[in-house]
Amino acid sequence: MSFKVGVIGATGAVGRTLLDILEKRRFPVSELRPFASSRSEGKEISLFGKLWRCQALKDDAFRGLDFVFVDVDDPIAKEWVPKAADAGAWVIDNSASFRLDPEVLLLVPEVNGDVLRRKLQKAGPLGIKDRILANPNCSTAQLVMALKPLQDRWGLKRVVASTYQSTSGAGAVGMSELKEQTQAYLQESPLKIETFSHQIAFNCIPHIGGFSEDGYTSEERKMMIESRKILGLSDLKMSVTAVRVPTFFCHAESVNIELEKNFEMDEVRKALSDFSGLTLMDDPDQKIYPMGFSVAHQDSVYVGRVRRDPSLESGLNLWVVSDNLRKGAALNAVQIGEEILANQKKN
Amino acid sequence: MSFKVGVIGATGAVGRTLLDILEKRRFPVSELRPFASSRSEGKEISLFGKLWRCQALKDDAFRGLDFVFVDVDDPIAKEWVPKAADAGAWVIDNSASFRLDPEVLLLVPEVNGDVLRRKLQKAGPLGIKDRILANPNCSTAQLVMALKPLQDRWGLKRVVASTYQSTSGAGAVGMSELKEQTQAYLQESPLKIETFSHQIAFNCIPHIGGFSEDGYTSEERKMMIESRKILGLSDLKMSVTAVRVPTFFCHAESVNIELEKNFEMDEVRKALSDFSGLTLMDDPDQKIYPMGFSVAHQDSVYVGRVRRDPSLESGLNLWVVSDNLRKGAALNAVQIGEEILANQKKN
Numbered sequence: 084m085s086f087k088v089g090v091i092g093a094t095g096a097v098g099r100t101l102l103d104i105l106e107k108r109r110f111p112v113s114e115l116r117p118f119a120s121s122r123s124e125g126k127e128i129s130l131f132g133k134l135w136r137c138q139a140l141k142d143d144a145f146r147g148l149d150f151v152f153v154d155v156d157d158p159i160a161k162e163w164v165p166k167a168a169d170a171g172a173w174v175i176d177n178s179a180s181f182r183l184d185p186e187v188l189l190l191v192p193e194v195n196g197d198v199l200r201r202k203l204q205k206a207g208p209l210g211i212k213d214r215i216l217a218n219p220n221c222s223t224a225q226l227v228m229a230l231k232p233l234q235d236r237w238g239l240k241r242v243v244a245s246t247y248q249s250t251s252g253a254g255a256v257g258m259s260e261l262k263e264q265t266q267a268y269l270q271e272s273p274l275k276i277e278t279f280s281h282q283i284a285f286n287c288i289p290h291i292g293g294f295s296e297d298g299y300t301s302e303e304r305k306m307m308i309e310s311r312k313i314l315g316l317s318d319l320k321m322s323v324t325a326v327r328v329p330t331f332f333c334h335a336e337s338v339n340i341e342l343e344k345n346f347e348m349d350e351v352r353k354a355l356s357d358f359s360g361l362t363l364m365d366d367p368d369q370k371i372y373p374m375g376f377s378v379a380h381q382d383s384v385y386v387g388r389v390r391r392d393p394s395l396e397s398g399l400n401l402w403v404v405s406d407n408l409r410k411g412a413a414l415n416a417v418q419i420g421e422e423i424l425a426n427q428k429k430n
Numbered sequence: 431m432s433f434k435v436g437v438i439g440a441t442g443a444v445g446r447t448l449l450d451i452l453e454k455r456r457f458p459v460s461e462l463r464p465f466a467s468s469r470s471e472g473k474e475i476s477l478f479g480k481l482w483r484c485q486a487l488k489d490d491a492f493r494g495l496d497f498v499f500v501d502v503d504d505p506i507a508k509e510w511v512p513k514a515a516d517a518g519a520w521v522i523d524n525s526a527s528f529r530l531d532p533e534v535l536l537l538v539p540e541v542n543g544d545v546l547r548r549k550l551q552k553a554g555p556l557g558i559k560d561r562i563l564a565n566p567n568c569s570t571a572q573l574v575m576a577l578k579p580l581q582d583r584w585g586l587k588r589v590v591a592s593t594y595q596s597t598s599g600a601g602a603v604g605m606s607e608l609k610e611q612t613q614a615y616l617q618e619s620p621l622k623i624e625t626f627s628h629q630i631a632f633n634c635i636p637h638i639g640g641f642s643e644d645g646y647t648s649e650e651r652k653m654m655i656e657s658r659k660i661l662g663l664s665d666l667k668m669s670v671t672a673v674r675v676p677t678f679f680c681h682a683e684s685v686n687i688e689l690e691k692n693f694e695m696d697e698v699r700k701a702l703s704d705f706s707g708l709t710l711m712d713d714p715d716q717k718i719y720p721m722g723f724s725v726a727h728q729d730s731v732y733v734g735r736v737r738r739d740p741s742l743e744s745g746l747n748l749w750v751v752s753d754n755l756r757k758g759a760a761l762n763a764v765q766i767g768e769e770i771l772a773n774q775k776k777n
Contacts, residue, residue: 241741245592245684247634247673261632265612285608285677286723287594289684289735289749294714298737298747320741324684324749326594329676330632337592337636337671339686367641376633388636390645394588394667400645402636402671 085111086424087147089172091163092154093117093128093137096255097177101152101413102130108417111424116148145170150423152416153177168214173423175416177218182309186212189312191224192418193360194231199419203426216419219313220305221411222246222325222334227313228384228410229338229403232358233351234314237397238343241320244306247328247335248291249375252407253278258331265329279327288327300325333375334407342397348389351399355386360410365389373404384410432458433771434494436519438510439501440464440475440484443602444524448499448760449477455764458771463495492517497770499763500524515561520770522763524565529656533559536659538571539765540707541578546766550773563766566660567652568758569593569672569681574660575731575757576685576750579705580698581661584744585690588667591653594675594682595638596722599754600625605678612676626674635674647672680722681754689744695736698746702733707757712736720751731757 088105092098094117105112115135117128127134138144140163145151151167153160153176160178168174181187188199202213219227230239250257256278264274264284274282281288292301299307302325311319356363362383364373372387384405392398405411435452439445441464452459462482464475474481485491487510492498498514500507500523507525514521528534535546549560566574577586597604603625611621611631621629628635639648646654649672658666703710709730711720719734731752739745752758 243590243686243741245671247594247675262616266616269609269613269616280717281721282723286721287675287677287682288721289682289719290714290717297740298714298735300714322686322739322741322745322747324592324686324735324747326682326684328594328634330634335634335636335673337673337684339590339669339671367637367645367647370627370637372636374628374633374635376629388645388671392669393644394590394669398669400669400671 085113086149087114087116088112089116089118089145089148089151089167090154091118091140091151094119094123094126095154096251096258097154097408097412100408101154101416102128104409104413104417106130108421110417110420116144118144142166145172148172150175150420152420154412164215165211168211172214173420174215175218175419176215177412177416179220179305181215182217182219183312184212187215187217189217189219189309190419191219191227191313191415192422193358194227195313195315196422199422200426203423218412218416218419219309220302221252221407222248222302222336223306223309223313224411224415225334225384225403225405226306226336226338227310228358228361229355229386229401230310230314230340232354232361233340233342233399234316236350236354237346239314239316239319240341240343243322243339245324245337246326248325249328249330249332249334249407250283251332252291252327252334261329261331283327283329285329287329289324291325291327299323330375332379332406333404334411335373335375336403338401338403339392340399340401341395342399345397346399348391352389355389360384361386363387363389372402375404378404379406380409381406382409382414432460433496434461434463435459436463436465436492436495436498436514437501438465438487438498441466441470441473442501443598443605444501444755444759447755448501448763449475451756451760451764453477455768457764457767463491465491489513492519495519497522497767499767501759511562512558515558520561520563520767522563522565522766524759524763526567526652528562529564529566530659531559534562534564536564536566536656537766538566538574538660538762539769540705541574542660542662543769546769547773550770565759565763565766566656567649568599568754569595569649569683570653570656570660571758571762572681572731572750572752573653573683573685574657575705575708576702576733576748577657577661577687579701579708580687580689580746581663583697583701584693586661586663586666587688587690590669590686592671592684593673595672596675596677596679596681596754597630598679599638599674599681608676608678630674630676632676634676636671638672638674646670677722679726679753680751681758682720682722683750685748685750686739687746687748688742689746692744693746695738699736702736707731708733710734710736719749722751725751726753727756728753729756729761
């Protein structure tokens with residue numbers, strides 16, 4: 084069996100990574116329909132050795148598609164995602180538009196794939212909202228991957244995280260801005276500031292997204308609210324500070340965790356390394372811990388600097404790094420598609 | 431009155447900043463005796479319009495000096511600091527060699543200047559250890575500056591901090607390495623790695639100092655242990671993760687604080703902005719918060735992103751940024767010298 088697949092935002096940073104992952108993981112594609120802005124209309128995209136021409140979005144664009152992957156800004160997603168679902172496709176949406184909708188599943192397959200499996204096994208016709216599957220924020224995905232094995236075994240009491248997020252989180256334009264500003268800075272030329280609020284070259288900006296009245300940014304709120312939904316812990320105590328740093332790839336997170344129950348460090352290490360999709364990279368005496376430049380373009384979520392926090396009864400520190408374009412976006416979306424395929428076959 | 435001043439490590443990043451600050455703050459210097467490695471011997475240094483020739487350290491080098499500022503690696507400081515104190519000078523040491531010695535004061539004047547004042551007012555002859563005054567680690571200094579006004583009013587229960595530390599923390603060689611690696615990376619040339627454990631260009635390294643058995647680094651332990659000593663809270667619960675980021679100037683810290691008592695946000699803001707040496711820079715809607723590139727070369731410690739952490743009964747988040755060569759090192763050392771002068775005059 085193979086499937087007709089649409090990709091909205093096919094020429095963006097996440098879209099390009101998604102096409103790469105579909106190919107590498109041999110997602111069964113019989114037809115690719117790439118959608119892009121008018122700027123990229125007519126551009127040809129290669130997948131499985133064939134070329135597919137980018138087209139503009141229009142109302143009947145989704146006819147006959149089995150899957151539509153969506154990687155565009157929230158307002159565009161909000162408009163087109165329901166149309167694609169209404170046309171009968173499974174729509175896997177990387178925007179924030181539907182993540183918190185109680186009727187829409189927000190998924191990280193290794194963490195809460197069971198809720199999707201249960202929905203697929205339920206009898207009865209599927210509505211539009213059932214066909215929309217939301218991909219979490221990139222920083223959320225890697226965080227819940229690291230938290231889930233701890234939650235399962237010891238329970239989560241409170242989580243404090245500070246992030247070190249790369250410019251690729253703002254797409255290809257973000258990476259270009261870092262590169263161009265860096266070159267200009269080293270040549271002592273004036274810097275152009277467009278994508279980020281301030282100079283990002285050789286600077287950290289504690290501001291991603293918009294500010295809420297409570298002083299948290301939208302990025303920070305996403306990490307807190309989406310994590311609660313994915314982990315199924317509506318009251319999880321959590322505080323996040325999200326910071327943009329001058330790197331190209333990967334988001335890193337310094338995570339301080341209070342667990343419900345006492346733990347042995349050996350068992351924590353084992354639980355982390357046994358968890359599918361998570362890699363323990365933790366031998367500090369050998370200078371081994373995850374870093375953006377060493378784990379970029381990898382699928383796994385990497386955890387290092389694992390150590391007890393003696394300031395709590397059951398406290399733990401982790402340093403979590405992952406390629407935000409992969410597990411944080413494109414890879415997770417493809418995995419959701421694979422989960423649907425696996426469960427449809429069984430039925 | 432004016433004084434004979436020695437500077438050990440006069441040509442390093444902190445040493446040069448120190449000379450600049452002595453001049454700007456008009457520290458009363460009648461003679462400067464700059465000490466440097468044999469590489470810089472004979473080099474001339476300008477202060478108050480005069481040139482002073484760098485000399486090598488030798489046993490009688492400190493004769494007649496009133497103050498000696500020390501900015502060299504721990505083993506060199508360990509050898510020469512007691513000799514300078516024995517020669518009768520006040521020795522203000524930026525190394526870690528004496529910071530935790532119970533007989534040596536560890537000082538941030540705005541925070542615990544009172545312990546120095548009490549020592550100076552006490553009758554009786556001063557021993558060698560009394561004449562040694564330790565300057566804290568750069569990340570510690572800015573952290574305790576932000577914590578002290580909160581401690582005074584509401585009490586500190588627990589502190590969780592993650593740092594974003596610039597390459598200048600590793601001295602001039604650290605900054606050069608970032609610049610050279612960045613240029614090489616952009617030209618796709620091989621990178622030379624010498625000062626830092628890994629590539630620092632476009633990368634974050636969660637490793638500053640050496641690792642202890644408990645998994646914390648020496649930098650992280652310094653921040654925890656020195657903060658407790660300076661704040662006079664030997665049991666303060668604290669956990670730190672220290673990370674080197676690809677910036678040239680300033681250290682930033684994401685700080686999550688549990689206070690003993692409930693607070694009003696207005697009062698927290700007032701307490702922070704009223705505290706001498708601390709500047710509240712916090713208007714996020716106007717994109718105003720402290721960042722390295724905007725507060726570099728400034729004396730103050732800057733605090734922004736001040737917001738309640740609703741995951742605690744009395745929780746608070748702060749984003750603290752300061753020029754690590756100034757309040758974190760040279761400025762604080764000069765302020766200790768000024769504190770001695772002010773109190774000697776009174777006596």
